[in-house]
Each structure stands twice: as C-alpha cells, then as structure tokens.
Amino acid sequence: MFAKVANPTAAFAPGSAELQVQLRRAERSKKIWALVLIAPLFLFLAVTFVVPIARTLFLSVENPELRDMMPDLAAALQAWDSDGTPPDSLVRTFAADVLTAHENRTLARVGKRLNFSISGFRSLLLKTARRMPPQDSPDLLAELTALDKRWGERRYWAALKQASTPYTVEYLLAAVDHQFNPDGEIVEKPPERSIYLTVLARTAWISFVVVTICLFLGYPIAYLLATIPTKYSNLLLLLLLLPFWTSLLVRTTAWLVLLQNQGVVNDLAIWIGLWDEPVQLIRNRLGVYIALVHIMLPFMVLPLFSVMKGISPTHMKAAASLGATPITAFLKVYLPQTLPGAGAGILLVFILTLGFYITPALVGGPSDQMLSQFIAFNASTAVNWGMAGALSLLLMVGVAIFFSIYSRLVGVRDLRLG
Amino acid sequence: MALPPYATISQRVGYYGLRIGCGLVFFFLVAPVLVIIPLSFNQDPFFTYPMAGYSLRWYEEIFGDGPLSILWQRSFVNSLLIALCSTLLATVLGTLAALGLNRAEFPFKSTVIAILISPMIVPIVVIAIGAFYFYAQIGLVGTHLGIILAHAAIGAPFVVITVLATLSGFDHNLVRAGSILGASPVRVFRKITLPLIFPGVASGGIFAFAASWDEIVIVLFMAGPEQHTVPRRMWSGIREHLSPTIIAAATLLILLSILLMLTMEWLRRRNERLRGINQP
Known part of the structure; x- marks a missing residue:
C-alpha cells in the first residue's frame, strides 16, 4: 500500500529530494493499482461487448x-x-x-x-x-x-x-434510402422502395412525443415529491419506482390486457358513458405512447426530483415578498433552477426511447415500428447483416450524439440511478 | 409544505390541483401493474371485471406437472441460473473497477468511465445482434454461458455506478488507519472497505440481477429452446395467444419486483444511516 521509507528522518525533511521521490513512487503505485483493478471489467467488456458491436457495425461496409x-x-x-x-x-x-x-x-x-x-x-x-x-x-x-x-x-x-x-457504402446509402445508379452516382431510391427515412423520422418523432408527455407529467410529480415532507415523499417514490422495477414484459402484458377492445379500460369507459363502442387503444400509435410514457416517466422524474430537492423554498417566498405573482416567481426563479434536471431527464428519456424495440413490437401496429424493429428484422428474418449493421450504425450515431450532450451537461460521473 | 391558513383562492386551487393531477399520474403509473393481479385468479379465461369466480387454475398451469408446466418451470430455473451467474460476474468485476476508478486520477479517466457504463446507453437491439453475430462464431449461441456473458456486460455498469456513488462519501483515512495498524491490503479490504461499501455493492447487484432477469432481446437472439427464460416464455405467449397463465406469471414477477424494490429501499436507508446522512 505505501512505499517503504528507507530513512524516515531524512525522508520527511520538507522539500527533500527523497521525500519527493517517495511521494511520486507512492502516487505511481496508486495509479498502477487503480489500473489493475479496472482492467478485468475493461477487458471483459472489450471482449463481450465492444468487439461484438464493432464487428457488427463493420458488417455494414463489408462486401x-x-x-x-x-x-x-x-x-x-x-x-x-x-x-x-x-x-x-x-x-x-x-x-x-x-x-x-x-x-x-x-x-x-x-x-x-x-x-x-x-x-x-x-x-x-x-x-x-x-x-x-x-x-x-x-x-x-x-x-x-x-x-x-x-x-x-x-x-x-x-x-x-x-x-x-x-x-461498399451501398448498405449505408440504403439506410438513408439512397442507391447507386448504373453510372456509379448516388441517387435517391424510387419512392416505392424507400422505407428507412420514414422509419428514422418516425423513431425521432415518437421519442420526441414521449419526451414531451413525460416532461409535462413528470415536472409536477417531481415538484410535489420535492416539496412534501420526506416521510410522504419516500412512500410516493416507492410508488414511482414500482413500475420502474416491474419487468418490461409484465407492464407490456398489463397494457395489452387493459387496453384491448374487450379490456378493462374500454369496459369502464363504456360503463361510465365516455364512449359507446369499444375504441381501438392498442396495436396503434396511441398504445405505443401510453406504454412508452409509462416506462419512461420515472427516468424523467428522478433527475428533476434530485435537482428540485436542492432548491430552497425560501427562494419562492423571497420572490413573492418582492411582489412577484406566483407565475412570475415560478418562471423567473424556480424554473431556471430546474433546467439542469429537466435537461438531464429530457436527454435520458430521448436516448432510451430511441432504442426501444419490445414495447412497440408488442403494442404497436405495423406503422408504429421503430428503428430497432428493422434492425432485428434484418438480422433475424431477412438475414441481411449489411443492412442490420448499417441501421445499427445509424442508431448508434444518434444515441452517441445525444449521449455526448448528456455527458457534457450532466457528466457521466454523476449518472445516478434513483 | 402545508397550505398556510391565509392562502389565497388561487393558491388553494394550485395546491389541490397539483395534488389531484399528481394523484392521477400516480394512478396511471401504478394501476396497470396492480389491476392485472386479481385477473390472474379469474376462473374464466377472460380479462375483464367483474370476475365470475376465483380459482388457482392458472397457477396450476405453471406449478403443475403438465407438459406446459414443465416448460414454465424450466424457464424459471433458466432465468434464475442466468441472472445469478451474470449478477455474480457483474458484481465482482464492477466493484473492482469502481474501487480502481475511485483510487486515482489518470489520463482519459472520463473516456474509461464512458466505456464502462456504455452498455447502459447502447440500444439493446444493437447489443443483441452484436452478441448473436460474434458469439455464433465462437459457438456460444444457444448456450447458457453466452447469455450469462452478455447479461453480465449489461449488468456491470449498474454496479460500477452504485459502488462509485457509495465510495464518493468514503473516508480513505479509515484505509490508512487499517494499514498503519498493520493490516494487509486484503485484510483492510475485507474488514474495512467492503463492509462500508456493501450497500452500494448490494444495490448494484440487485440492479444487475433485475437487468438480467427482465432481459428479453438478447435472449430472443441467443437462446435455444433449452435456454428459454421467463420473459422469453411470456414473449411467445403474448405473440401467440394471450392466456391467463401469462398473467399469473406476470403476477409472480410483480411480487419479485416488489421484493427487490423493498430490499433496495432498505439498503438505501441503511447506507444513509451508516454514512450519517440522515436528513429530516
């Protein structure tokens, strides 16, 4: 742990060369130990995770x-x-x-x-x-x-x-609906063979809508959690985390059961008189939004909550005593302080929603499938690894861009889990 | 923050409006999970209330000895085996790495952290097809080991993050004190470091367990019939025919989630108590 000190008295003389050597040696051994401890996981991930993904992404240009x-x-x-x-x-x-x-x-x-x-x-x-x-x-x-x-x-x-x-760049071009013409020039694919730009736009749009709904539902929740006494907020946090901990397939099953035409929600709505005929709530875009918001909401609330927890309630009182209306006080004093939390939540939800596969596959219709679905389709059903690799690369680039913004804004070191 | 007696009407409206709105959102969050639990005891294979009567027949389809029950039971065994092995691997490797990261500053530390936690960020389908393509070449597709390795990779970042968070409040003088008193580094780790960071290690382990237990996409690509886990069985059930047996299995999983969640909460409180961060 500590480097052996040859001559204690001399070594501890301030500014002595030997002390500096000793300190440097101790520092270096600390660093080496740190690397030795990190190395097993690093190598493990390199072999089981980084290399396989790099290999797959590389398939997109192989010919x-x-x-x-x-x-x-x-x-x-x-x-x-x-x-x-x-x-x-x-x-x-x-x-x-x-x-x-x-x-x-x-x-x-x-x-x-x-x-x-x-x-x-x-x-x-x-x-x-x-x-x-x-x-x-x-x-x-x-x-x-x-x-x-x-x-x-x-x-x-x-x-x-x-x-x-x-x-070849043919697969990458195909991922953005382009191809080579006989002269070797890059041209747009004919509209009837273009699918991926629509899928990309749809994936981004679904993620955007989910982020927006989560922000509007999550902000008041986080505010409530941050302002009520801890004994209540601990209980409510447990309620918030219950769906978070519940298996994804269980939640998806629950929505399938509840939202089907003869399901609980339709029965209840007809009984109350909200509508007369069963309404299609599942296997369409609405079902995807409901299920995705349900999954992503905790990821929005938790960063907001941890930021709001640190805002002193006296700020709002001070604003009010200086004559601000509640709305002005909120917009000028409270909201700006919560922006880091909101930014973190927005980016996290967006990044995670971009890659969703299971939920849209089960609760969405054919026109609600996101990019991941097409990656899985090309890898398993179509066995077109070039295309699967190209679409993966596209998805990874999207995720990497938003994750780098996230790590600038929040810092990967401060990534928190609940 | 209670409503003061002198609150204006608009303050009252805001106060109760917030609570009612939040109540509805919490209802939206929790109700779907809870509503399906009673349905698993329905004697008829329907998914609506009111139910005609109660029965345990759907649980018998899981725990009985019919051919389908055998498949369900095997999937529970597979899930448990894969989750436990991958959790063990992820926890050991993740804890060591977090200790190393906490120990010293070195060049490219942020990059190293980013790589170590990247399995949390990379879309699961990309991880799954990567593992499928690569592991197929070394004969690991259709084996328990292949799934365990892939699951350990996605579980390890949770351990790194939770242990790092615990270490951020760790007093390194305790380690020095142990060393000065003559304890070997291993003994210092066993007697001082490990007990203090244990809540972080355990919560990381629980996260890793949940990540593996819940994982379906990697299993879809990598598992042969011999490796089918509970989520994999539920997946085929949902795709083919949504039967109440799946609801019964879902109920069992919900109970497990509640158990895991309460363990986490207990660990969190224990950690706060140990570290003396006992805010009012």
Missing part, C-alpha cells in the same frame, strides 16, 4: 460475397471500367464462375447479395445457371440476352461491379 464465391469474376469486374457493354472476356469469366458457383451451391448467396441492389437478380442468376448457353459460342452476351433480355441492360452489370469491391 465479401462475390469476392469469396466468384473470385475470378470479381477480379475481372474490377478491371472493367463499367462503360458501355461488358467485354467478351468478362462475360466468359462470368459464365464460368456462375456455373462453378452453381455446382458449389454458393450461387444463391451471391444472388441474395445482388438482390439487395436490384430485386429479381437472384432468380435471374439461378435461371441463367440452369440454362447456361454453351461456353464456346462466338457471342456469349448475345446468347445470354436471348435467354433473358435483362443481360442486355447495363445496370445489371453495373450492380455486379458494385458487388465486387472489397468495401
């Missing part, structure tokens, strides 16, 4: 299919300047590689990759492989075009070339 399965074709495509019709040698390499890949049963994977650029490419490839014209025909391209006229279109060959580079 391995054509290069792995049809290396000769990939090399030939790289040499082609993609101007005009493909040269005869390229077409012959293509035909040979398609047949080889068909035999090796890897053609479908290449086709899946190419389908991402032009839909229908996979079936075109498989059809071509099954009915490949003889390799020694004088004009192979003409034979292919006779088999399927799409081989006469330049964009199919351009897509092949796009798929032959070691890295």
Whole structure:
C-alpha cells in the first residue's frame, strides 16, 4: 500500500529530494493499482461487448460475397471500367464462375447479395445457371440476352461491379434510402422502395412525443415529491419506482390486457358513458405512447426530483415578498433552477426511447415500428447483416450524439440511478 | 409544505390541483401493474371485471406437472441460473473497477468511465445482434454461458455506478488507519472497505440481477429452446395467444419486483444511516 521509507528522518525533511521521490513512487503505485483493478471489467467488456458491436457495425461496409464465391469474376469486374457493354472476356469469366458457383451451391448467396441492389437478380442468376448457353459460342452476351433480355441492360452489370469491391457504402446509402445508379452516382431510391427515412423520422418523432408527455407529467410529480415532507415523499417514490422495477414484459402484458377492445379500460369507459363502442387503444400509435410514457416517466422524474430537492423554498417566498405573482416567481426563479434536471431527464428519456424495440413490437401496429424493429428484422428474418449493421450504425450515431450532450451537461460521473 | 391558513383562492386551487393531477399520474403509473393481479385468479379465461369466480387454475398451469408446466418451470430455473451467474460476474468485476476508478486520477479517466457504463446507453437491439453475430462464431449461441456473458456486460455498469456513488462519501483515512495498524491490503479490504461499501455493492447487484432477469432481446437472439427464460416464455405467449397463465406469471414477477424494490429501499436507508446522512 505505501512505499517503504528507507530513512524516515531524512525522508520527511520538507522539500527533500527523497521525500519527493517517495511521494511520486507512492502516487505511481496508486495509479498502477487503480489500473489493475479496472482492467478485468475493461477487458471483459472489450471482449463481450465492444468487439461484438464493432464487428457488427463493420458488417455494414463489408462486401465479401462475390469476392469469396466468384473470385475470378470479381477480379475481372474490377478491371472493367463499367462503360458501355461488358467485354467478351468478362462475360466468359462470368459464365464460368456462375456455373462453378452453381455446382458449389454458393450461387444463391451471391444472388441474395445482388438482390439487395436490384430485386429479381437472384432468380435471374439461378435461371441463367440452369440454362447456361454453351461456353464456346462466338457471342456469349448475345446468347445470354436471348435467354433473358435483362443481360442486355447495363445496370445489371453495373450492380455486379458494385458487388465486387472489397468495401461498399451501398448498405449505408440504403439506410438513408439512397442507391447507386448504373453510372456509379448516388441517387435517391424510387419512392416505392424507400422505407428507412420514414422509419428514422418516425423513431425521432415518437421519442420526441414521449419526451414531451413525460416532461409535462413528470415536472409536477417531481415538484410535489420535492416539496412534501420526506416521510410522504419516500412512500410516493416507492410508488414511482414500482413500475420502474416491474419487468418490461409484465407492464407490456398489463397494457395489452387493459387496453384491448374487450379490456378493462374500454369496459369502464363504456360503463361510465365516455364512449359507446369499444375504441381501438392498442396495436396503434396511441398504445405505443401510453406504454412508452409509462416506462419512461420515472427516468424523467428522478433527475428533476434530485435537482428540485436542492432548491430552497425560501427562494419562492423571497420572490413573492418582492411582489412577484406566483407565475412570475415560478418562471423567473424556480424554473431556471430546474433546467439542469429537466435537461438531464429530457436527454435520458430521448436516448432510451430511441432504442426501444419490445414495447412497440408488442403494442404497436405495423406503422408504429421503430428503428430497432428493422434492425432485428434484418438480422433475424431477412438475414441481411449489411443492412442490420448499417441501421445499427445509424442508431448508434444518434444515441452517441445525444449521449455526448448528456455527458457534457450532466457528466457521466454523476449518472445516478434513483 | 402545508397550505398556510391565509392562502389565497388561487393558491388553494394550485395546491389541490397539483395534488389531484399528481394523484392521477400516480394512478396511471401504478394501476396497470396492480389491476392485472386479481385477473390472474379469474376462473374464466377472460380479462375483464367483474370476475365470475376465483380459482388457482392458472397457477396450476405453471406449478403443475403438465407438459406446459414443465416448460414454465424450466424457464424459471433458466432465468434464475442466468441472472445469478451474470449478477455474480457483474458484481465482482464492477466493484473492482469502481474501487480502481475511485483510487486515482489518470489520463482519459472520463473516456474509461464512458466505456464502462456504455452498455447502459447502447440500444439493446444493437447489443443483441452484436452478441448473436460474434458469439455464433465462437459457438456460444444457444448456450447458457453466452447469455450469462452478455447479461453480465449489461449488468456491470449498474454496479460500477452504485459502488462509485457509495465510495464518493468514503473516508480513505479509515484505509490508512487499517494499514498503519498493520493490516494487509486484503485484510483492510475485507474488514474495512467492503463492509462500508456493501450497500452500494448490494444495490448494484440487485440492479444487475433485475437487468438480467427482465432481459428479453438478447435472449430472443441467443437462446435455444433449452435456454428459454421467463420473459422469453411470456414473449411467445403474448405473440401467440394471450392466456391467463401469462398473467399469473406476470403476477409472480410483480411480487419479485416488489421484493427487490423493498430490499433496495432498505439498503438505501441503511447506507444513509451508516454514512450519517440522515436528513429530516
């Protein structure tokens, strides 16, 4: 723990060189010990968390299919300047590689990759492989075009070339609804194939609405908690934390049960006479807002509460005694002091809502799905890891921007849990 | 802050308005969780009040010995096993790291803290697909170990934060006193540091336990049928057919949450008492 002191009397003489050496040595050993203690978790997270995520994000720019399965074709495509019709040698390499890949049963994977650029490419490839014209025909391209006229279109060959580079930005472009045209220029996708910008806007909008509702519901709650005696506020805090501690799936189940057409809320409202027919409260946007606000409200209240707790009630009394109306006193004296808490709450709720997956998936309709849903869909159902990686990168960038604002404003060291 | 006797009408309106409004919000927060508890005792498979009669049949579907019950019981065992192992791992690693962070200043400390707590901020679906893709290559998908490792990663930041918070009021002279009196560093840690930071370690552990127990997205991607946890069973139940058995399972989980929450509250009060921060 402490460095051994060789000669106590000399060492403790003020300003002595030995004392300084000793102090420096003690300081250094403290630092080394600190690093030794941190290292296990750091390495653990690096292996189980950082590397896997970095690997997945990197998938968004990788382009391995054509290069792995049809290396000769990939090399030939790289040499082609993609101007005009493909040269005869390229077409012959293509035909040979398609047949080889068909035999090796890897053609479908290449086709899946190419389908991402032009839909229908996979079936075109498989059809071509099954009915490949003889390799020694004088004009192979003409034979292919006779088999399927799409081989006469330049964009199919351009897509092949796009798929032959070691890295690609196609997935990242697709994540913002853009693509390459046959000339290699970046253009917008046709409207019927554009989905992700809408999803991004929807994700941001849902998060914004949830933050706003949480702020308006959470502010009075935090104020009440901060101004009533501790014995009551402790009890109310427990009530606030009960949903916070309750399993996410339990709460989502509860809303599904309560809000369905024959559920408790509809029955009650009809019984009271609020409305006559069951109203659709779930599997739509309303259900998503209700369930998300229910989950996020404690995250808004807690930072507000901890800031308000530190504001002396005498401030408001002083303002009142100086002639301010309650509203003026609130706006000029109280509100400005609570802004750090509000900022922390707003950012925290926004960051956490951006990444929501389970709740919208269960209580939302098809047009209420957020970005996370599409990441999960691409990773599991569609098995399009490039797209899953690109959308993850987009989500991570969004979260990182708001988290860096958060850490400037609040400081990661002061991050608190309830 | 009680209402003074000389309060004006607008003050009265504000006073009661605030309380009524907050009452409604608290009702919104708590009612959904509580309303479904009685429904789990409904004898009919409906989700409405009034209920025709009470029965324990939905609990029998969990604790009985039918084929579905076996699945439910196995999911409880899996949940418990995964949560306990990942909590242990997260608590040990997180406590050590917090002690290190508290011990000295060093370059890039803020960056290191940001990395250590990043699992709390990174969207869970990104963590899940990352773990799924990466762990598949080393044969950890469809194993308990894979889920435990991923859950420990998301649980560790909670421990780091709670232990750091406890350490912020920690008097380092106590450690020095122990050393001067001849105790080895290990003994100092066992006899002085650990008992004092224990509330923080325990609350961090409870957070980590809850994070794992409640986690569904990583499980959705990583778990084979052998690793299905309670949330995973509830998920398939909700997607296929919302049966009262799920409500019964939810009720059991609510009871567990209340237990965890009260333990946390007890630890918090104990910590405040130990550290002498006993505000009125």
